[in-house]
Amino acid sequence: MAEIRRPDDMVRITTPELAKAFIDEQIRLVKEQVGDKKVLLALSGGVDSSVVAALLIKAVGDQLVCVHVNHGLLRKGEPEQVIQVFRNEMKANLIYVDATDRFLDKLAGVSDPETKRKIIGGEFIEVFAEEARKLDGIEFLAQGTIWPDILESEAGIKAHHNAGGLPEDLNFELVEPVRILFKDEVRMVGKVLGLPDNMVYRQPFPGPGLGVRCPGAITRDRLEAVRESDAILREEFEKNGLAGKVWQYFTVVPDFKSTGVKDGKRTFDWPCIIRAINTTDVMEVTVEHLSPELMDHLVSRIIKEVPGINRVLYDFTPKPPATVEWE
Numbered sequence: 001m002a003e004i005r006r007p008d009d010m011v012r013i014t015t016p017e018l019a020k021a022f023i024d025e026q027i028r029l030v031k032e033q034v035g036d037k038k039v040l041l042a043l044s045g046g047v048d049s050s051v052v053a054a055l056l057i058k059a060v061g062d063q064l065v066c067v068h069v070n071h072g073l074l075r076k077g078e079p080e081q082v083i084q085v086f087r088n089e090m091k092a093n094l095i096y097v098d099a100t101d102r103f104l105d106k107l108a109g110v111s112d113p114e115t116k117r118k119i120i121g122g123e124f125i126e127v128f129a130e131e132a133r134k135l136d137g138i139e140f141l142a143q144g145t146i147w148p149d150i151l152e153s154e155a156g157i158k159a160h161h162n163a164g165g166l167p168e169d170l171n172f173e174l175v176e177p178v179r180i181l182f183k184d185e186v187r188m189v190g191k192v193l194g195l196p197d198n199m200v201y202r203q204p205f206p207g208p209g210l211g212v213r214c215p216g217a218i219t220r221d222r223l224e225a226v227r228e229s230d231a232i233l234r235e236e237f238e239k240n241g242l243a244g245k246v247w248q249y250f251t252v253v254p255d256f257k258s259t260g261v262k263d264g265k266r267t268f269d270w271p272c273i274i275r276a277i278n279t280t281d282v283m284e285v286t287v288e289h290l291s292p293e294l295m296d297h298l299v300s301r302i303i304k305e306v307p308g309i310n311r312v313l314y315d316f317t318p319k320p321p322a323t324v325e326w327e
Contacts, residue, residue, distance in 0.1 A: 006147050006180035013185040019192040022185075023055060026177040030059040034140055039175055041142040042128055043068045043094070045082040047202050048144030048178065051186050053086060054193040055177050056142055062093045065138065067131050069124060072100030073209030073223070076231040085196060099127050104220060111217040111255075113327035120208040129167050141172035145179045146186055203248050212327040216255030221308060222270060226253045228306045229272045236298055242276075246288045249276035251302075252326045253309070260310030269310035272302050277324065285319035 013019050039056060043049050043066040056064045066086060070079045079096070086092040106119050132138060166172070178186050190200040206212050210226050229251040237243045252273040260267040276288040290298075299312040315322070 004176070004179060010180070013181065013188050016188070016192050019185075019188045022181075022189060023058070023192060026055055027059040030056060030175060030177055033173075033175060034060055034063065037063065037139040038135070038137045039064045039140040039142050040132055040135065040138045040172065041066050043082060043086065045074070045078050045199070045202075046144070046205060047183075047190060047200060048146055048186060050082075050085075050144075050195055050199050051190040051193065052142055052144045052177055053092065054090065054190065054195055056175070057086075057090050057092055058193070059177075064093060064142070065135060066092050066094045067097065067128060068094060069097045069099055069127050069131075071103040071120065071124060071127075071209065073103065073120065073211045075205070075210065075234075076227050081196075081199065085199065095131055097127060097131060099123075102127070104218065104223075107211065107218045109217050113212065113215075116211055116218070116327070117208050120211055125166060129170060132166075132170055139173060140175045141166075141170075142175040142177070145176045147180050147182055150179065201244060206325055212325045213250060213252045214255075215252065215326050222253050222255065225270060225272065225306050225308045226251060229253065229302050229309065232301050232305060233274060233298065236294065236301070237276075240294055242288075246276050247278045248324065249274070249288070251275070252315075254326070258311060262310065267310045269308050271311040271313050272306065272309045273313045273315050273326075274298065275315040275324075275326075277319075279319075279324075282324065283319075285322075285324060287316050287318055290314070 011018065013022055039060060041049065041053055041056065041064060043053050045068070053064070053066055068079065068082050068086075079098075083094065083096060087094040087096075103120065103123055106123055107116060110116050110119060178189065181189065187200050191197075210223060210230070211218060213230070214223050214226050233249060233251055234243070237246065237249055242249070252275065253270050254273065255270075257268050257270055260269060276290065277285045278288055279285045295314065302309055302312050
């Protein structure tokens with residue numbers, strides 16, 4: 001099969017009408033490629049895989065099998081949202097795998113960031129491959145590859161996340177219906193397909209999930225502190241009109257403790273670090289400066305509502321010298 005490239009003269013998809021035309025064309029092409037065979041998709045809940053899922057549901061219906069692997073490192077409410085949107089609302093053929101214990105047991109005691117990433121990535125492939133082997137008649141693997149992935153791969157910036165990581169016995173043909181689109185176009189297509197705004201406009205989220213926001217060896221209690229503090233931050237940004245304005249915002253709970261006081265008694269708990277940043281290319285990042293009132297409110301809520309936290313700090317460091325994530 002010839003490689004699919006974005007035409008040089010392709011009109012940028014900026015309107016619902018252009019998105020609808022793209023969707024209709026992709027439905028035709030997918031039906032032509034897949035026929036009556038089954039398609040497998042790893043559905044993370046991110047915008048790219050979610051848009052691919054919604055498009056393929058329209059194209060091939062229950063020939064699509066979605067696998068959502070919960071590795072225990074997702075944000076609060078994300079697995080439930082995937083189930084609600086795709087299984088309950090779109091009636092997708094969705095397999096939900098709660099592999100939380102499996103991942104966290106493998107990560108226990110591992111503090112090196114790169115080793116953690118490799119464990120999370122490798123284990124995800126293992127879980128996904130195990131589910132794939134249970135299914136009959138799968139000949140195609142759908143992916144949320146988009147055009148920047150191709151360009152960055154060709155430029156040597158990063159490896160293209162394709163099927164190369166799967167075991168050799170899973171010899172699938174790729175289905176990549178949004179591979180010629182830029183991220184803003186994918187979002188427009190997602191809107192027209194009827195996905196909820198909080199999925200279409202979901203902020204960037206690293207593949208290893210909260211695993212890289214829990215620096216050092218991951219423990220379940222500290223991971224839960226990251227998840228709960230992140231949920232508070234997202235809720236307050238939504239209330240204060242920052243959710244669509246700030247490119248990325250999250251919390252980090254590092255693996256050290258400090259002395260504090262609560263209810264007249266000494267505490268020895270973790271700090272929670274807030275990071276809120278803006279960028280156009282991710283090569284350079286600026287820091288969003290929050291109002292003193294919002295900062296005070298965030299400190300109050302996180303200290304009161306998240307067990308194990310006794311300080312709230314704000315990361316004012318741009319990129320460079322800092323990276324976006326802490327690990």
